[in-house]
Amino acid sequence: MKVERELSARKFTSYSDKEAFVQGVFSNVAKHYDIMNTILSFHQDAYWRRFAVKQLGLQPGNRLLDVACGTGMLTKEALRQEPTLSVEALDFSPEMLQHGEQRLAKAGLLDRVNLVEGDAMSLPYHKDSFDCAMSAFALRNVPDVMQALKEMKRVVKPGGRVVTLELAKPTAFGFKQLYYLYFEHILPVLGKLSKDNSSYAWLPESLRRYPHQSQVLTMFEEAGYKEATYYELTGGIVAVHVGVVPEEV
Numbered sequence: 001m002k003v004e005r006e007l008s009a010r011k012f013t014s015y016s017d018k019e020a021f022v023q024g025v026f027s028n029v030a031k032h033y034d035i036m037n038t039i040l041s042f043h044q045d046a047y048w049r050r051f052a053v054k055q056l057g058l059q060p061g062n063r064l065l066d067v068a069c070g071t072g073m074l075t076k077e078a079l080r081q082e083p084t085l086s087v088e089a090l091d092f093s094p095e096m097l098q099h100g101e102q103r104l105a106k107a108g109l110l111d112r113v114n115l116v117e118g119d120a121m122s123l124p125y126h127k128d129s130f131d132c133a134m135s136a137f138a139l140r141n142v143p144d145v146m147q148a149l150k151e152m153k154r155v156v157k158p159g160g161r162v163v164t165l166e167l168a169k170p171t172a173f174g175f176k177q178l179y180y181l182y183f184e185h186i187l188p189v190l191g192k193l194s195k196d197n198s199s200y201a202w203l204p205e206s207l208r209r210y211p212h213q214s215q216v217l218t219m220f221e222e223a224g225y226k227e228a229t230y231y232e233l234t235g236g237i238v239a240v241h242v243g244v245v246p247e248e249v
């Protein structure tokens with residue numbers, strides 16, 4: 001429990017402080033990320049990704065941005081749903097990108113994807129570069145959620161959608177208690193088995209620090225999105241938020 005206690009007491013003093021910590025976490029877990037993702041989510045992640053990508057309203061030939069793409073699972077799902085896309089897949093972890101490159105190469109999709117090392121806090125793209133943008137399981141990890149939302153809004157054309165998929169806070173009595181029992185007590189044991197306790201301890205801790213899905217919706221609205229809404233999936237274990245970039249006045 002020492003690692004968990006230290007982590008929960010830890011305060012990040014700057015963007016770069018949190019980014020360096022998170023980069024370390026993902027460089028440690030990159031090798032086992034995909035399999036752990038499937039196990040820890042009881043294979044629900046495939047359904048969550050399918051649902052999130054559907055909310056983008058993809059059109060043939062769209063240019064899509066995947067922010068914090070990790071090992072490319074969401075990019076792959078987007079290309080499954082709309083094979084004519086061109087995708088810019090950005091992440092700041094070289095290790096996660098390397099696994100992403102392998103996955104996309106194996107699926108024969110690399111010609112449709114440009115993998116880029118970059119920071120979600122300061123996207124290396126001009127205004128209105130994309131038809132839409134998406135991001136999965138990243139907002140908990142960035143140092144400033146509002147800045148990430150504003151950056152995606154800046155680089156997506158007016159009328160385009162931004163969709164995020166992230167862990168959320170279940171509220172239904174009974175299910176909520178069961179979920180937190182799993183998340184706070186069983187999951188860290190699984191993390192220990194993977195010999196990477198500190199990285200897996202970040203998962204529950206990052207959710208603890210992350211706002212409730214209704215507050216994330218308010219952030220979408222404050223960042224300037226219109227028609228902002230969200231969907232809770234699997235009893236509120238995750239939430240998918242959707243916002244439309246407004247026309248400029």
Ligand SMILES: C[S@@+](CC[C@H](N)C(=O)[O-])C[C@H]1O[C@@H](n2cnc3c(N)ncnc32)[C@H](O)[C@@H]1O
Binds near residue numbers: 019068096
């Ligand atoms: C939980 S993984 C999610 C990966 C992928 N989106 C998925 O659906 O599996 C979080 C990812 O966010 C990346 N990340 C965290 N903060 C970032 C930032 N500020 N800029 C770019 N990538 C970031 C990490 O490197 C990691 O690959």
